[in-house]
Amino acid sequence: MSATTTNHRRGFRLFALDINEIGLIVILLVLYFGFGATTNGFLSANNHLSLLRDAASIAIAAWAVTLIIIAGEIDVSVGPMVAFTSVCLAFMLKADVNVAPAILAALAIGGALGTFAGSLRAYFGVPSFVATLGLWSALRGMSFFTTNALPVTFPDNAFLDILADNMFGIPSSAIVMLVLFAIFSFVSQKTAYGRSIFAVGGNANAAELCGINVARIRVLIFTTSGVMAALAGVLLTARLGSGNAGTASGLEFDVIAAVVIGGTALSGGRGSMLGTLLGVFVITLIGNGLVLRGINPFFQEVVRGVIIVAAVLANILVTRYREHRIFGA
Structure with missing residues (x-):
């Protein structure tokens, strides 16, 4: 392939990503001002703080899942991983374990579970969907x-109160x-x-032929996902003041939806942290607005499902259009 063609591909890819992100920003503005004009309490300061907390619950896990999907894999175990590490942390605090080693142990548990799923994929050829679905159950x-x-x-804890x-x-x-967003953006790009x-x-x-240890990469991304899910579990435990097995139910779907809406290709090889951040806010705004408008919770699940399918369809169409423009197919 000539240098001109390569430069054209790179330039078009950057342009397409910018267009995707601009489109998400437009959607966010429409949602924000639409809900703001029609929904009581949406523009209040307390609701903005709630939006940020809800976004953080999705985004912290989504940073690692973005890397997983870019690598052509999938992780559907995020929700139960958050709940399980939250329960583990709560049990440790209830047993009067100091908060610092308890949090580190919870993060280690998440990392170990993620490593297990990644090893099944990397060394035994188990599809990542099957490995993480088993872990989910x-x-x-x-x-x-x-x-x-x-x-x-568990007893009141000053550090968790700060969190x-x-x-x-x-x-x-x-x-x-936001700190993790900066770190993951740097790691993924630089x-x-x-x-x-x-x-x-x-x-x-x-x-693999270029010398990249594919197995190690696959294990590392799932280990990272486990640690990030555990961190989300720690923050959720601090927010709720307890460990709860039912918490974070369905979180994996919000995370995957945010990543795909952000433009990360399910086939792998393409994606960005900025796109995921915008996707997180799209999901969060829709969920928050529907709750404030008193929409039936079951119908909210319908909306979430439609969003996921529409995002995947749009992703496929954009990919095909891009390949057509590049290769003239």
């Missing part, structure tokens, strides 16, 4: 079994979300590890 069952479907309470409160007028979880993830998602066999 096991963690969900274990969470309900160990808690008897009841909240696990649940605001800093500089912004929810602490939102600050964590490091050899990030470029390797894109290469694996584009063509794993070619990446």
